[in-house]
Amino acid sequence: MGVATLVSENIYMDVRHLKQLFPIKGGVMSRAIGHVHAVDDISFRIMEGETVGLVGESGCGKTTTGRTLLRLLEPTSGYSFVNPPAEVVKELDEIFSGLEDDSGSLLDGEISSTRLDEIAREYSIYGVKGKKLKQMRSSMQIVFQDPFASLDPRMLVKDIIAEPLVAHHAANKSDIAERVSSLITEVGLNQEHLYRFPHEFSGGQRQRICVARALALNPKFVVLDEPTSALDVSVQAQILNLLRRLQEKNEMTYLFISHHLSVIRAMCSRVLVMYLGKMVEIAETEELFLHPLHPYTQALVSAIPIPDPLLKRERIIIGGDVPSAASPPSGCRFRTRCEFAEDVCREKEPQLEEWNNTGHLVACHLVHRMDKRIINAAERASVYAGEHADARLHN
């Protein structure tokens, strides 16, 4: 696939133990009486040039992750190293292996390491300051889910697109005008659209404007926060194609947040699956769809509609509701809804571990007992992938 060829060996972003807790206030004095664990200690890497999908149901912390990566929210704790050189990554691995216990979670108490702080000041977006932060920020942009809310209704389109340029003092007036007009054609709109207000556009056109604004500074990394879910299906494909075309052209890295697995499959080279603030599975896209290991991922994958009316669908329905993120279950967070849950799931929190040395990471204690289901799921997935001649014979 075209997407995959662009992926290089360089790590673009190395996220370590990111935590984002929101206080819940209550009582007479409005003190914090608890926390919503929106993002609870997640670690992952994003390679340069790849499109990483982030899936999960609503409220699982996808959007919070995206916003925190750009430092639109200050994280409660954690690091996100941007463009770290290989030797720094190696050093980080060493430092963190010293700080983590056997199962991979951080040891109690504050993370304190002077060397780590040093590296953070240099590379972590939460550690850098001043000019460097501004520079780092200009290389990272976001496209929001709702194109109706993310454009200032009182500004002309040309001012909206020029905003990042003006904010970063990136160019003088005539250069900005030139850049803006080239951007608007790049996203498939006309020059005359520049002198209109956002409310005069359709959803798809607005999303194009949002994309143009995000691209204004030639970012290296763009968070796409469900960029198509507010749009009509017919428009979605156009926007996705636009995004892919721009990615190839500008050699960008995408973090594609979505709950729509088909879109993820079409866009991404690698997928992160999130559940209730935790990463439960990380794998190459095709690998994930062929061998969904985590019961949650399996349920998600089984819910993809299969475009063949003759096939019997064997959907895995997850019972119950998502537990409250304010008081997540002990051990494995999915255990309350998992049909395989055992005592160990309640007692111990599973860590992301490689499955059969394949680079396919999954956080499940019972993964070795999943074989049967994996085979079933693989069949379904292969059916979905278009190899359904065999499958039809089985029925």
Place this chain on the structure above:
Amino acid sequence: MKMWTYIVRRLLAMIPVILGVTLLTFLLTRAQIGLWIASLLGRIRTPSARLAIIRQYHLNAPVYVQYFYYLEGLVTGHWGFTSGNDLVAGAYRPVLQVMIERFPNTVELAVLSVILVVIFSIPLGVISAVQRDKIPDHLSRLWAMISYSIPTFWFALLLLFAVSHYVSIFALTGSLSTSPVNYYLTSTGAYQPWVSHQGGLILGTKPTGLLLVDTLLYGDFPAFINGFEHIILPALIVALTNMGVIVRYLRSSMLDVMGQDYVRTARAKGVTEKIVINRHVKRNAYTSTVTIMGLLLAGLLGGVVIVEDIFAWPGIGYWLAQAAIVDDFASIMAGVFVFAIVVVIANLVVDILYAYLDPRVRLG
């Protein structure tokens, strides 16, 4: 959240506001420290007394220490002495005493005004919402606007002018006629205990301090009627010039409720318009209107000051208006403080009432 948690939290929220008001008056007294010391001295203005005051209030110490002793003075009732001349009791009375004496009269006028506001504005607001964009609506909105825009003293003078052909204005000023003929004898012919000075009752004859209540308690109907004749015109003026807020708020909250789905459902069920309005719309609209009663009171008390001045009503407002001219510093500061406490407590009551009526508030 439980009701008591809400009440406790609301009570705690009062403290910084009241402290803030004292801080404000404190800063004002520091701006004119000479006048303030004179107010604290009262009649005896010798250098040694002055030194004693400076010592007592630590006026040479840093400002925060001064604030502490200022607060101590406030709490222990040392609010200074008036310099204005009270025609009954003369000058240099303790301000606190004057305030306590006059407070019930102001409360009486304000409460009656609020009652009148409610009586007048409910029908106007309801008609306005039900007959939206028709003539009655325009008229009632126009009146709401006029009531915002009318100068209080001007309106009072206008009404006085209108009635001055029929009644002597001296029969309308004060809170009770000074002429003994009308009511020194009750209807049964017995001696009645009212002793009035300057149109107000003197201290010993007031069980509650509220004239209309007291006269009823004594069963003295002629005096009650006389008092009512005195209070009704000022209260009417205050009410008419302050009712706009409520009319508008009621109208818009009625329209709000009328657009709700459950009202539409009721209509769809075939409930008649009258019952829809009476049973569903009014109740909810009234509940949300309770929230701005505090705001109403704050605005209304401003009007009370002016009206008291015109009608020589023996309340705090009249006293303040007189005090302003003669630079009666202590009275002005006390006035700020007293009015602030009245408004803060009124807001507290309104909030608790609203939380009781609408449980959603307590959750927030």
Place this chain on the structure above:
Amino acid sequence: MTDANSTMTVTEPEKVRRSPYSAIAPRLEQWRRQFYYFRKSPLAVAGLIITAFFAFLAIFSPLLTTGNPYQMAINPFATNLIPWFSSWRYPLGTTYFGVNLLPAMIKAARIDLAFSLAVVATGAFVGVMVGAFAGYYGGLFDDILMRVTDVFFSVPYIILAIAMIVVFTKSFKDVAGGIYTLLILSLIVIWWPTYARIVRGQVLSVRELKYVEAARASGAGALRVVFKHIIPNSMYPVFVQISLDVGTIVLLLANLDFINIGISNITQPEWGNLATYFNYAQVGLTLALQYPWTFIVPGMAILLYALGLNLLGDGIRDILDPRMRR
């Protein structure tokens, strides 16, 4: 030649669009649409007309009045120290000391308008700045601001004004503008919390909107976000409040005049002052009721002025907040 021209315009529409007019055109279109709703409300139109009338009086007052309305006051032997009414020389009558009411009121229009605008504009500016930043940053600054506004809201305006004037009146004896400066400053001090509170409330909701976050994501600093996005999008209740307050200030001033601590100089043409000339006489109230036009006529000007602005403000509210338009 005509052919060449026409092809030019067809092939390069962006050239035409980029003229400075075009950047304004969409806004004009928006305003036109909004004005349509405004026109449909008779009360709002009446408000606009009244306000325009007073603005006209204020701007052209030197041209509209000839001579000195206080001329007769200067002559101690003037026969008409008693107010007159119904004479064509004095269309709206004279008030005490023989002051001709009509020209005096026209002169007063300018002073009242300038006074109220000075108070409201400064108060709104301070309030908007404080409120916007407090709302945007939140935290301790915000908490303190809220307590301060609570304090100001819990004391009736007129009491606060009395307190400020009594305290500072001596200090302002020698300041330029004297009592006017004092009045303006104290009313600003009293008024800014209203705006701070309104703006803060708006900012709290606006700052959560996605386009503000989008602006922050594109690298805009706090200043840019506040001035470019938050304040413009939080302003509509401020405009409404401004138009209401421009009227209210004059009302408050008139009430202060009545209790004799506002403008109390016979030669100052100010509506409140003109309406309370009876204060300068020994038996004020009874005299006022004897010559009712002396207070009715200037008071009517105050009423109309405040009414016009209130109606206008209501109309603006209907335009800017379509939620209220029903």
